[in-house]
Amino acid sequence: MTNSSLAAPDATLVERLATANRILYNEGVVDGFGHVSVRHDRSAGHFLLARNMAPALVTPADILTFDLDGTPIDAGDRRVYLERFIHGEIYRVRPDVVAVVHSHSPNVIPFAVTKTPLRPVYHMSGFLGEGTAHFEIRDVAGNSDLLIRNSALGRALATALGVRSAVLMRGHGSTVVGTSLEQVVYRAIYAEMNARLQTQATALGAVTYLNAEEAALAAATNDTQLARVWELWQRKVER
Amino acid sequence: MTNSSLAAPDATLVERLATANRILYNEGVVDGFGHVSVRHDRSAGHFLLARNMAPALVTPADILTFDLDGTPIDAGDRRVYLERFIHGEIYRVRPDVVAVVHSHSPNVIPFAVTKTPLRPVYHMSGFLGEGTAHFEIRDVAGNSDLLIRNSALGRALATALGVRSAVLMRGHGSTVVGTSLEQVVYRAIYAEMNARLQTQATALGAVTYLNAEEAALAAATNDTQLARVWELWQRKVER
Amino acid sequence: MTNSSLAAPDATLVERLATANRILYNEGVVDGFGHVSVRHDRSAGHFLLARNMAPALVTPADILTFDLDGTPIDAGDRRVYLERFIHGEIYRVRPDVVAVVHSHSPNVIPFAVTKTPLRPVYHMSGFLGEGTAHFEIRDVAGNSDLLIRNSALGRALATALGVRSAVLMRGHGSTVVGTSLEQVVYRAIYAEMNARLQTQATALGAVTYLNAEEAALAAATNDTQLARVWELWQRKVER
Amino acid sequence: MTNSSLAAPDATLVERLATANRILYNEGVVDGFGHVSVRHDRSAGHFLLARNMAPALVTPADILTFDLDGTPIDAGDRRVYLERFIHGEIYRVRPDVVAVVHSHSPNVIPFAVTKTPLRPVYHMSGFLGEGTAHFEIRDVAGNSDLLIRNSALGRALATALGVRSAVLMRGHGSTVVGTSLEQVVYRAIYAEMNARLQTQATALGAVTYLNAEEAALAAATNDTQLARVWELWQRKVER
Numbered sequence: 044m045t046n047s048s049l050a051a052p053d054a055t056l057v058e059r060l061a062t063a064n065r066i067l068y069n070e071g072v073v074d075g076f077g078h079v080s081v082r083h084d085r086s087a088g089h090f091l092l093a094r095n096m097a098p099a100l101v102t103p104a105d106i107l108t109f110d111l112d113g114t115p116i117d118a119g120d121r122r123v124y125l126e127r128f129i130h131g132e133i134y135r136v137r138p139d140v141v142a143v144v145h146s147h148s149p150n151v152i153p154f155a156v157t158k159t160p161l162r163p164v165y166h167m168s169g170f171l172g173e174g175t176a177h178f179e180i181r182d183v184a185g186n187s188d189l190l191i192r193n194s195a196l197g198r199a200l201a202t203a204l205g206v207r208s209a210v211l212m213r214g215h216g217s218t219v220v221g222t223s224l225e226q227v228v229y230r231a232i233y234a235e236m237n238a239r240l241q242t243q244a245t246a247l248g249a250v251t252y253l254n255a256e257e258a259a260l261a262a263a264t265n266d267t268q269l270a271r272v273w274e275l276w277q278r279k280v281e282r
Numbered sequence: 283m284t285n286s287s288l289a290a291p292d293a294t295l296v297e298r299l300a301t302a303n304r305i306l307y308n309e310g311v312v313d314g315f316g317h318v319s320v321r322h323d324r325s326a327g328h329f330l331l332a333r334n335m336a337p338a339l340v341t342p343a344d345i346l347t348f349d350l351d352g353t354p355i356d357a358g359d360r361r362v363y364l365e366r367f368i369h370g371e372i373y374r375v376r377p378d379v380v381a382v383v384h385s386h387s388p389n390v391i392p393f394a395v396t397k398t399p400l401r402p403v404y405h406m407s408g409f410l411g412e413g414t415a416h417f418e419i420r421d422v423a424g425n426s427d428l429l430i431r432n433s434a435l436g437r438a439l440a441t442a443l444g445v446r447s448a449v450l451m452r453g454h455g456s457t458v459v460g461t462s463l464e465q466v467v468y469r470a471i472y473a474e475m476n477a478r479l480q481t482q483a484t485a486l487g488a489v490t491y492l493n494a495e496e497a498a499l500a501a502a503t504n505d506t507q508l509a510r511v512w513e514l515w516q517r518k519v520e521r
Numbered sequence: 522m523t524n525s526s527l528a529a530p531d532a533t534l535v536e537r538l539a540t541a542n543r544i545l546y547n548e549g550v551v552d553g554f555g556h557v558s559v560r561h562d563r564s565a566g567h568f569l570l571a572r573n574m575a576p577a578l579v580t581p582a583d584i585l586t587f588d589l590d591g592t593p594i595d596a597g598d599r600r601v602y603l604e605r606f607i608h609g610e611i612y613r614v615r616p617d618v619v620a621v622v623h624s625h626s627p628n629v630i631p632f633a634v635t636k637t638p639l640r641p642v643y644h645m646s647g648f649l650g651e652g653t654a655h656f657e658i659r660d661v662a663g664n665s666d667l668l669i670r671n672s673a674l675g676r677a678l679a680t681a682l683g684v685r686s687a688v689l690m691r692g693h694g695s696t697v698v699g700t701s702l703e704q705v706v707y708r709a710i711y712a713e714m715n716a717r718l719q720t721q722a723t724a725l726g727a728v729t730y731l732n733a734e735e736a737a738l739a740a741a742t743n744d745t746q747l748a749r750v751w752e753l754w755q756r757k758v759e760r
Numbered sequence: 761m762t763n764s765s766l767a768a769p770d771a772t773l774v775e776r777l778a779t780a781n782r783i784l785y786n787e788g789v790v791d792g793f794g795h796v797s798v799r800h801d802r803s804a805g806h807f808l809l810a811r812n813m814a815p816a817l818v819t820p821a822d823i824l825t826f827d828l829d830g831t832p833i834d835a836g837d838r839r840v841y842l843e844r845f846i847h848g849e850i851y852r853v854r855p856d857v858v859a860v861v862h863s864h865s866p867n868v869i870p871f872a873v874t875k876t877p878l879r880p881v882y883h884m885s886g887f888l889g890e891g892t893a894h895f896e897i898r899d900v901a902g903n904s905d906l907l908i909r910n911s912a913l914g915r916a917l918a919t920a921l922g923v924r925s926a927v928l929m930r931g932h933g934s935t936v937v938g939t940s941l942e943q944v945v946y947r948a949i950y951a952e953m954n955a956r957l958q959t960q961a962t963a964l965g966a967v968t969y970l971n972a973e974e975a976a977l978a979a980a981t982n983d984t985q986l987a988r989v990w991e992l993w994q995r996k997v998e999r
Contacts, residue, residue, distance in 0.1 A: 075989030076884070095985075097992035125981070147884060152957045156881050157965035164395050165453050166428040167315070167386060188977035189883040189970070214882050214970050240391045242960060243481060248396035253428070253453050260427035264364070268334075272314030275336035403634050404692050405667040406554070406625060479630045482720055487635035492667070492692050499666035503603070507573075511553030514575035642873050643931050644906040645793070645864060718869045721959060726874035731906070731931050738905035742842070746812075750792030753814035 049116065050085040052108065056224075060091055061103045063228050065280040067144065068099035072231045075099075077146035077216070079231075080130040081224050083108060087138070090130050095122035111135045112194060125192050129218055132197030133204065140220045142227035147216040150238035155211035161237055163253040164244055168237035169261030170230050175217075176210040178203040189215045209234055225269040228276070288355060289324040291347065295463075299330055300342045302467050304519040306383065307338035311470045314338075316385035316455070318470075319369040320463050322347060326377070329369050334361035350374045351433060364431050368457055371436030372443065379459045381466035386455040389477035394450035400476055402492040403483055407476035408500030409469050414456075415449040417442040428454045448473055464508040467515070527594060528563040530586065534702075538569055539581045541706050543758040545622065546577035550709045553577075555624035555694070557709075558608040559702050561586060565616070568608050573600035589613045590672060603670050607696055610675030611682065618698045620705035625694040628716035633689035639715055641731040642722055646715035647739030648708050653695075654688040656681040667693045687712055703747040706754070766833060767802040769825065773941075777808055778820045780945050782997040784861065785816035789948045792816075794863035794933070796948075797847040798941050800825060804855070807847050812839035828852045829911060842909050846935055849914030850921065857937040859944035864933040867955035872928035878954055880970040881961055885954035886978030887947050892934075893927040895920040906932045926951055942986040945993070 060081050067073045075097045083089035089110055093101045107123065108116040111131040115123050130143045154161055160174035180189055183199040189212075191197050200218065204210040208230060209219045219234055221227030244250045253261060299320050306312045314336045322328035328349050332340045346362065347355040350370040354362050369382045393400055399413035419428055422438040428451075430436050439457065443449040447469060448458045458473055460466030483489045492500060538559050545551045553575045561567035567588050571579045585601065586594040589609040593601050608621045632639055638652035658667055661677040667690075669675050678696065682688040686708060687697045697712055699705030722728045731739060777798050784790045792814045800806035806827050810818045824840065825833040828848040832840050847860045871878055877891035897906055900916040906929075908914050917935065921927040925947060926936045936951055938944030961967045970978060 075992045076985070095988065097988055099992055100995065147882065149953065149957060150960070152882055153961035153964050156957075156961050156967050156969075158968070159964050163453075165386065165391055165455065169427070186971060186973040186977065188886070188981040189974060190978075190981060213968055214880075214974065216882065236388065240388060240395075242964065243389070244392035244395050246485065246963065247392050247398050247481065250395050251397070251452055252395075254425065256425040257428060257453065260425065261429075264427040264429060268315070271334065271336055275314045275338055278339065402692075404625065404630055404694065408666070475627065479627060479634075482628070483631035483634050485724065486631050486637050486720065489634050490636070490691055491634075493664065495664040496667060496692065499664065500668075503666040503668060507554070510573065510575055514553045514577055517578065641931075643864065643869055643933065647905070714866065718866060718873075721867070722870035722873050724963065725870050725876050725959065728873050729875070729930055730873075732903060734903040735906060735931065738903065739907075742905040742907060746793070749812065749814055753792045753816055756817065 049089060049108070052091055053084045054103075056081060056084050057091065057103045057106045059224050060106055061101050062277055062280060063224050064093060064098040064101035066228055066276040067146070067231060068097075069280050070232045070276065072144065072148045072235055073098045073146045077144070078124055078126070079142065079144045079227065081142045082134055082140070089116070090134055092124065092127060092130060094118065095124050113197070125190055128194050128197030129191045129200060132194060132201045133218070133220060136201045137204075137220065139222060142221050142224045143218065144227050144231040145216065145218045146231060148231065148235040148238070150235050150242065151211065151217045153242065154238055155213055155215065155217060158213070161209065161211070161234060161241060163258050163261070164237055164240045164250060166253065166257075166261035167265065168233045169253060169258040169265060170208045171234065171237060172207065172258045172262070173255050176203050176205055176207045178210050178212045180213065180215070223269075225273045226266060229265070229269055229272060288328060288347065291330055292323045293342075295320060295323050296330065296342045296345045298463050299345055300332075300340050301516055301519060302463050303332060303337040303340035305467055305515040306385070306470060307336075308519050309471050309515065311383065311387045311474055312337045312385045316383070317363055317365070318381065318383045318466065320381045321373055321379070328355070329373055331363065331366060331369060333357065334363050352436070364429055367433050367436030368430045368439060371433060371440045372457070372459060375440045376443075376459065378461060381460050381463045382457060383466050383470040384455065384457045385470060387470065387474040387477070389474050389481065390450065390456045392481065393477055394452055394454065394456060397452070400448065400450070400473060400480060402497050402500070403476055403479045403489065405492065405496075405500035406504065407472045408492060408497040408504060409447045410473065410476060411446065411497045411501075412494050415442050415444055415446045417449050417451045419452065419454070462508075464512045465505060468504070468508055468511060527567060527586070530569055531562045532581075534559060534562050535569065535581045535584045537702050538584055539571075539579050540755055540758060541702050542571060542576040542579035544706055544754040545624065545709060546575075547758050548710050548754060550622065550626045550713055551576045551624045555622070556602055556604070557620065557622045557705070559620045560612055560618070567594070568612055570602065570605060570608060572596065573602050591675070603668055606672050606675030607669045607678060610672060610679045611696070611698060614676075614679045615682075615698065617700060620699050620702045621696060622705050622709040623694065623696045624709060626709065626713040626716070628713050628720065629689065629695045631720065632716055633691055633693065633695060636691070639687065639689070639712060639719060641736050641739070642715055642718045642728060644731065644735075644739035645743065646711045647731060647736040647743060648686045649712065649715060650685065650736045650740075651733050654681050654683055654685045656688050656690045658691065658693070701747075703751045704744060707743070707747055707750060766806065766825070769808055770801045771820075773798060773801050774808065774820045774823045776941050777823055778810075778818050779994055779997060780941050781810060781815040781818035783945055783993040784863070784948060785814075786997050787949050787993065789861065789865045789952055790815045790863045794861070795841055795843070796859065796861045796944065798859045799851055799857070806833070807851055809841065809844060809847060811835065812841050830914070842907055845911050845914030846908045846917060849911060849918045850935070850937060853918045854921075854937065856939060859938050859941045860935065861944050861948040862933065862935045863948060865948065865952040865955070867952050867959065868928065868934045870959065871955055872930055872932065872934060875930070878926065878928070878951060878958060880975050880978070881954055881957045881967060883970065883974075883978035884982065885950045886970060886975040886982060887925045888951065888954060889924065889975045889979075890972050893920050893922055893924045895927050895929045897930065897932070940986075942990045943983060946982070946986055946989060
């Protein structure tokens, strides 16, 4: 499929992606930085992502299409995110992934910089399974500005992520993946909440985390309840 | 009393229950998940609970009636909460209980997952008495999704609760009970606040908790002041 | 002066007291509970305090007049606060005090229950001088509901306060005094902030507190800047 | 250049400075206290700063012009900030500095009072380089009200700052400098966020901070993204 023949994405998907941007801001996952993408519904080799701007302000008109190399199809003279390679390279190696959130979600950072994995403290974060992956950019790029600013760094990050649902990035933030836009937004929000709870619990005493089977069962159940919270989050950003 | 002959609940009670849902969201006890119920005012063998939805959005039209087995009387094709059994089984064994809140109230979770009881740090949480009960679902169900998804698990939880006012559920959240809707909302809000204060106090030094007699006396006094805070909480959600 | 001949308080003072109630709620010092009073501007033997209600909802029409024994002059059938004796007994023994705040300000509670004095971490809380007083109601009343519900308990609290500007009450909260309504509101807000900062600083390392001379000098300077913050706080509650 | 011949500052700059005041309040850097200045665009020997008032309420009409000695040119009978000398003396010795923020930003205070430098935990705070400077006013002024209330104290603070971007002031707060208004607002906001994250990370385990080269590279990249966040912050205060 050449770019010129690429079908337009579903308008509802574009709208949901814009909404996802505002939800992630409203729920404290992203601030002026961070981004969320979704795989193109008509081409597995493309994904949708806002132009370079604060997520809280994104509208459907700001959504661009990229190929997996991170090249924008329809950006014109609009600036694009430096770290779009996070998205493309994960979509390339993880066919199961339909949506990706990259953020500096504050409660997660302390885990990333102390190389402490997030582990599920409660059923809401069953998707964390037996823990998060860790990415140390120094091992790949030496001293850098810590950004995933090209395909090689994107590939290295995707490799670190492996089959997990989240990777913590030292000195930077985290990236969470999901099988739908609603699911990845849920995961980004509850990764942040789990980080906060895990920090507090660790200070209180010895924590009993969900074991692998509990985590998998809880994650499966939660996936049946996504519409409920999405409705709430959407209403809040529409106010 | 057969279901067909069950009298309709008092309209004011239904309205107060809808308000309680929104208050619990507004005060940070529930997020997109969690629920509050009240015993039917015309039948001790039934209780009122919203359909499966985010508490913040509940209106009187969303309130359903259940029997103590958790079977909905009037749900039609509306989805119900997976964990309605928490409510029914507690109402069954605790005739004194008129209202129940189940939540993932964030400051309480670290206590639940470290098996640390909440204890009353100040008079506002005298209802915590000499501490909270603890429920470990693994002891009953082995590995599970941690939800109270049937009557047997509900019974086990009710047994763990015993005569106390709150039970902490490992890997999950907590359940608080009361003798009125106003009281259980008060208890859920101040259980969360007590958890936050207990966490901070524990880090500072040796804590002098309320003893059993102080706790009982303070709880009795607070019960005379519920109208004052309910008025405030109600006004806030009506804005 | 007999009650029948007591002049009405200045209308502006009554309005400022109502505003002070709403400010203290808005800035997180009081929730549904807590109260602020001011000494009557025409009689040193009386003080003004809202009827029993949530501070956030207080308007000038809710302000009552009490004598120092805590007897309301003009309450009619309106309920009064159980703990009005805090105010009367402090006004009795501290002629310098013009306004009193009693609250369960959350960051202060952990200090009260671990018998840790608040000490000034920065110039904004110079009024904390060399530390706060401590009050253990068990020493006076044995086991109780922890409330200051009569004159004898009020006197004991006032004695514990001594010449300081704040007293921490075990299992309960704190009481702050000042020489004006604006000053006591400032002190209540910055006592709460100092508690938060002191908690965090203590976890980080050895704290250098203000010494006695620094504290006195800083407090004197801050008193010249009260109009600035009062204007801000007032505007916020008027929105 | 004599004051009488001093050209008026650019109207847009004055407006941006008023906006900066409101942004810093809205983002939690300043409360009723704290201030932000910018160097005069027509005279390196002057700077712009609001009259003595709460930053949240500043409008363009409240902006005054000062010379580097802290003498206001156009204040008339309006009160000026006691600590304007912070700004003048830094502008004098740091020709690269175009804007200065002084605040009591809450998460930073615990670092200032325990003599713990802030260090960059993530790329967003690369401007912190290898750490913050520390200022102990007792070494210069003995016991004082801790304020920078004259040129001599301003000079001592500027000396402590040296070539760094931020100086922590024991018992007081912090001062951050930048090469533009947008940059200094960014730095003040992310110094506060870095402090929060560093506190949490330190409690979790051994932190890997950005090294000097990473910090410099990250800071350079972030400077290219300032317009994005300024747009967001501005929109929020305009609502």
